[in-house]
Amino acid sequence: xxxxxxxxxxxxxxxxxxxxxxxxxxxxxxxxxxxxxxxxxxxxxxxxxxxxxxxxxxxxxxxxxxxxxxxxxxxxxxxxxxxxxxxxxxxxxxxxxxxxxxxxxxxxxxxxxxxxxxxxx
Numbered sequence: 001x002x003x004x005x006x007x008x009x010x011x012x013x014x015x016x017x018x019x020x021x022x023x024x025x026x027x028x029x030x031x032x033x034x035x036x037x038x039x040x041x042x043x044x045x046x047x048x049x050x051x052x053x054x055x056x057x058x059x060x061x062x063x064x065x066x067x068x069x070x071x072x073x074x075x076x077x078x079x080x081x082x083x084x085x086x087x088x089x090x091x092x093x094x095x096x097x098x099x100x101x102x103x104x105x106x107x108x109x110x111x112x113x114x115x116x117x118x119x120x121x
Contacts, residue, residue: 003034003037003038003041005041006041006042006044006045012042012045012049015038015041015042015045016042018034018038019035019038019039019042022034022035022038023035054113054116055113056116056117056118057095057113057114057115057116057118058088058089058091058118060109060113060114061075061089061103061107061109061114062089064107064108064109065107068107072085072086072089073085075089078099078102078103078106078107079099079102079103080098080099084099090121091118091119091120091121092120092121093120094118094120095114100114100115
């Protein structure tokens, strides 16, 4: 077992191939330890080079609505009114601090995501 840090795409893909081959080995075997170390190295490389950006606030709300099987009308008590809800979700008006607090609490979306910048239409 000769493991080195992953610094290039080529090393990354080779590490993935090797991990795929030894993925189901017993944990306490030498190959199991190699798999554990490789997975940490792969995760580190992916976190550094394949960052996934957080969605903008409106997209985050829409994703959570889908996850919770909510309709636009279900957000009216959270956002304030039918027209405000429509304007916010259609990017005609920005979220207010009160809306952000309510959405963070009721939909369990990080306030850091909700305060992010996004453009109006």
